[in-house]
Amino acid sequence: MKAIELVDEWRLLPLRVDDAFTSMAIDEALLRLNAEGKSPNTIRFWRWLPSTVSIGCFQSLEREVDLEVAKRCGFDVVRRITGGGAVFHDHKGELTYGFVCRQDDVPDDIIESYRLICGGLVRGFERLGLRAEFKPVNDVQVNGKKISGSAQTRRWGSVLQHGTILIDPDVRRMFELLKVSPEKISDKFIASVYERVTAIARELGRKPSFEEVRTAMSEGFANALDAELIEGELTRRELELANEFRPKFESGEWLRKR
Amino acid sequence: MIGGLLGYGEYKAPKGVIKAEVELSGDRISRVLISGDFFMYPEEAIEQLERVLVGVEADREKLLAVVRNFYDWSGVRTPAVRPEHWAEAILRAARSKSRGGQLL
Numbered sequence: 381m382k383a384i385e386l387v388d389e390w391r392l393l394p395l396r397v398d399d400a401f402t403s404m405a406i407d408e409a410l411l412r413l414n415a416e417g418k419s420p421n422t423i424r425f426w427r428w429l430p431s432t433v434s435i436g437c438f439q440s441l442e443r444e445v446d447l448e449v450a451k452r453c454g455f456d457v458v459r460r461i462t463g464g465g466a467v468f469h470d471h472k473g474e475l476t477y478g479f480v481c482r483q484d485d486v487p488d489d490i491i492e493s494y495r496l497i498c499g500g501l502v503r504g505f506e507r508l509g510l511r512a513e514f515k516p517v518n519d520v521q522v523n524g525k526k527i528s529g530s531a532q533t534r535r536w537g538s539v540l541q542h543g544t545i546l547i548d549p550d551v552r553r554m555f556e557l558l559k560v561s562p563e564k565i566s567d568k569f570i571a572s573v574y575e576r577v578t579a580i581a582r583e584l585g586r587k588p589s590f591e592e593v594r595t596a597m598s599e600g601f602a603n604a605l606d607a608e609l610i611e612g613e614l615t616r617r618e619l620e621l622a623n624e625f626r627p628k629f630e631s632g633e634w635l636r637k638r
Numbered sequence: 639m640i641g642g643l644l645g646y647g648e649y650k651a652p653k654g655v656i657k658a659e660v661e662l663s664g665d666r667i668s669r670v671l672i673s674g675d676f677f678m679y680p681e682e683a684i685e686q687l688e689r690v691l692v693g694v695e696a697d698r699e700k701l702l703a704v705v706r707n708f709y710d711w712s713g714v715r716t717p718a719v720r721p722e723h724w725a726e727a728i729l730r731a732a733r734s735k736s737r738g739g740q741l742l
Contacts, residue, residue, distance in 0.1 A: 437681050440673035443657065465654075465675030490679065490717045517653045517677070517717045534679055638673045 390481075390601075392609035393424035395594050400432040400458035400469075401629040402622065403476070406614070407540055408461055409621035410480040415536035419618060421481040423500075423601050423609060425594045428469040428476065432456040433557050436464040436531065440638050449556050459635050462531035462542065464518065466558050473549035473579070475593050477501070478542040479601070486539055491516050494530060496604065497541050501528050504545075504600025508593065510583050518543070525578035547593060548581035644669075647730025651676065653718030656727035660696070667694050670728065676719050683714040687724070696732035701725040 398406070403426055413419035431453070433445050437460055441447075444466045450457050469476060479497050486493040498514045505512035505522060515521045520528035530543030551573060581587040588596075602609045614622075628634050648657045654676030661669035670691045678684055687708055694704050705721040708714070 436675050438673055438678065438684055439675060440657065440671075443673065461681070463654075463675070463677035463681065490677070490715060531677070533681065638671070 389420070390605065390607050390609050391420045391422045391612040392598055393422060393612060393614060395590060396424070396426040397429050398426060399430070400428055400434065400456040401626050403428065404434075404458055404460060404629040405622040405625035406618070407478050407480070407542055408625045409618050410478070411533070411535060411538050411540040413618055413621060414480045414482065415538035419480070419615070420612075421485060422478075422612075423480075423598065424478045425590075425597065426476055426478070427471055427474070427590060428456075429471050430455050431471040432458055432469045433466060434458050434460050434469060435466045437461055437533075438463055438638060439466060441636055444559055446557055446559060453553070453557075455557070457635065458629055459637060460531060460542075462533045462540065464529070464531035467529065467544050468549065468554040468557050469544065470549040470553070473547050473581075475545040475547055475590055475597075476542060477545060477597060478540070480538060480540050483534055483537050483539050490532070493539065494518050494532065494541070497532075498528070498530060498543075500601030500604035501530075501543070501545065501597060502600070503603045504593075504597035505580075507596040507599055508580060508584065508588065510580070522578055522583050525576055527578050527580065527583070545593060545597065546577070546579040547590070548579050548587050551577065645731040645734040647727055647732070647734050648674075649723055649727035649730060651719040651723040653677070656719070656723055658724075658727040658731040660728060660731040662696060662732060665695055665697075667691050667696060667728070667732065670731075672724070672727070677717055678719075679715040683712050686712060687714075691728065696729065698725060698729055701728055 410419055410422055433450055435444050445457055486496055495514050498520050501520045502512045502514055510522045512520050512522045518530045519526050528543055528545050530541055532541040598609055645660045648655055654674050656674045659671045660667050670688050690704055690708050694700055702725040705724050709721055
């Protein structure tokens with residue numbers, strides 16, 4: 381593997397609370413503008429309002445999500461531009477990160493690039509007092525249980541990786557919303573979801589604030605990247621492009637693509 | 639989902655469950671839709687994969703040859719998912735169809 385030269389200055393955006401379509405549109409706008417050289421490498425964190433089920437770009441909506449439950453709960457459902465599985469983004473118990481950079485700033489090897497970026501999360505969990513490890517392809521575990529899952533896409537010469545940081549999610553609600561493949565569960569010989577998924581509150585014995593988690597993770601990213609994170613804001617151009625992309629994510633055509 | 643009476647099969651690869659729906663015309667694939675929680679770079683390649691499978695006989699070796707060829711010319715990357723995993727999912731879907739097209 382060739383030596384990786386990391387740019388040493390990254391932008392850190394403030395914590396946002398948005399609906400699913402806006403969040404996904406901001407991610408795509410950052411990816412596009414970063415590829416065009418018009419946006420810096422960026423790390424951001426956000427919460428979902430209302431709570432949302434996001435599905436991977438290759439997933440079948442009807443096979444993965446119980447739309448009746450989502451509707452009854454008033455939750456949004458959105459298709460991501462990244463692969464991977466369905467995720468329940470609980471407004472009160474989950475923080476999502478987004479990471480956008482030039483492809484040259486991470487390893488070309490896909491798993492190695494996950495290792496680098498998830499390394500920021502690992503160090504962030506350590507700052508919260510938890511011993512975490514990267515679990516290829518795209519997970520971070522604490523005590524052998526998944527606490528974070530990520531998904532990545534590469535387009536136009538840049539990389540977008542976003543993922544979930546479980547703080548205190550409503551696990552019962554999660555499994556009402558997601559149609560889990562019985563094969564997937566039985567394959568791991570696991571009787572209970574609590575044996576394979578955990579969350580920060582459960583591991584720490586207290587529920588940290590969203591800002592505390594964001595701060596820990598930001599420092600973790602800075603440490604893993606050996607870079608300085610400079611606090612910044614979304615630019616007018618980024619917001620305008622996000623507004624252009626938003627209707628796609630809200631459309632039935634995109635949602636029901638597969 | 640395609641809808642209608644189609645074969646359905648899935649295969650759990652080391653990373654991701656591949657879910658395949660196929661429509662057969664005789665012993666050949668006339669339509670295929672692949673879904674699941676895998677990763678594929680670039681993402682658009684999934685549609686190319688679905689296209690190159692049309693017209694292929696529902697036979698393990700023939701499916702595998704087409705998928706391997708697809709990997710070669712497209713340069714597609716699928717972490718922890720290999721050509722034989724797609725072939726297996728499609729074969730399972732085709733076999734479910736030949737047993738009367740039950741939907742799982």
